[in-house]
Amino acid sequence: MRKIAVLTSGGDAPGMNAAVRAVVRTGIYHGLEVFGIPRGYQGLLNGTLTPMSLGSVADIIQRGGTILYTARCEEFKSEQGQQRGLEVLRENGIEGLVVIGGDGSFRGAERLAKLGMPTIGVPATIDNDIACCDLTIGFDTAVQTAIEAIDKIRDTATSHDRTFVVEVMGRHAGDIALHVGLAGGAESILIPEVPFNLETVIHKLERGVARGKKHSIIVVAEGAGRGMEIGKYLQEHTGLDVRVTVLGHIQRGGPPTARDRVLASQLGAFAVELLLAGEGGKMAGRQDGRLCAVDFETVFHTPRKPDGYLFDLADKLSI
Structure with a gap:
């Protein structure tokens, strides 16, 4: 193997730059030519491959976002688009591809692998919704960003005797x-994987008021419900002063935590080593603290569930 390429796809996640850096420098360390593909699969279809050097990834390990940029590409979901992507890679002499992203990005990588291009996926998404790996790149940073916001919100909630509904990211996970609900001491946590009843949330709020509690925090994942709607319902049915904060895309930005930088460096380097070992059609992940390579098919068909123990613990501690 002499030439490999790397792209970032889907939603950006803090730590993607650290992963790109690891791919480029590990490849060069092993004597490979490494090319970056700006703007994900759209850039691939456009044929915009850029030679990467040691200097091109200098001073990026601490930066959020991705220097390769990212985009969503409907065209690549078609067989014609996938075939065109393969042709572009082969025309440029690319013999292996590293795809940094989430589930949708991995499905594109799987299609290229089935067409004959060795591909390795590196899990990078703040939602932590990829199966067969302990953590995805960006999750730790997003949690840290959200908990810092919730700590500040609690200060003002305490000052004004208010209840706050805080909506965080997470469409399906x-x-x-x-x-952040457990770490921030939230009274209720609403997530898409667990059915909930707002009457139960109200009961908790009323129970708190009865024992003299002056403020409360309710954390809701965007996939479980809209914060504004939930806040309006709670205010109408409790008479409490309820305010809503939607954290939104702030959770995707900012410098990655040390944990995300280490994880990204490990997985980026491991992805290149897998390509050099002749592997393809797999995700480079970490399970139970150890690096592992898992077939895309296994990743796609393995149910991803939230930590039931943490959910129960948060409920117990919110009495």
């Missing part, structure tokens, strides 16, 4: 809400 509630890991961010679960972790």
Whole structure:
């Protein structure tokens, strides 16, 4: 193997730059030519491959976002788009591809692998919704960003005797809400994987008021419900002063935590080593603290569930 390429795709996640850096420098360390593909699969279809050097990834390990940029590409979901992507890679002499992203990005990588291009996926998404790996790149940073915001919100909630509903990201996975809710001492945590009843939330609020509690925090994942709607319902049915904060895309930005930088460096380097070992069609992940390579098919068909113990613990501690 002499030439490999790397792209970032889907939603950006803090730590993607650290992963790109690891791919480029590990490849060069092993004598490979490494090319970056700006703007994900759209850039691939456009044929915009850029030679990467040691200097091109200097001073990026601490930066959020991705220097390769990212985009969503409907065209690549078609067989014609996938075939065109393969042709571009082969025309440029690329013999292996590293795809840094989430589930949708991995499905594109799997299609290229089935067409004959060795591909390795590196899990990078703040939602932590990829199966067969302990953590995805960006999750730890997103949780840290959200908990810092909730700590500040609690200060003003205490000052004004208010109840705050805080909406965090997580369309199909509630890991961010679960972790920040537990770490932030939330009274209720609403996630898409666990059915809930707002009457139960109201009961908790009323129970708190009865024992003299002056403020409360409710954390909701966006996939479980809209914060504004939930806040309006709670105010109408409790008479409490309820305010809503939607954290939104702030959770995707900012410098990655040390944990995310280490994880990204490990997985980026491991992805290149897998390509050099002749592997393809797999995700480079970490399970039970150890690096592992898992077939995309296994990743796609393995159910991803929230940590039931953490959910129960948060409920117990919120009495």
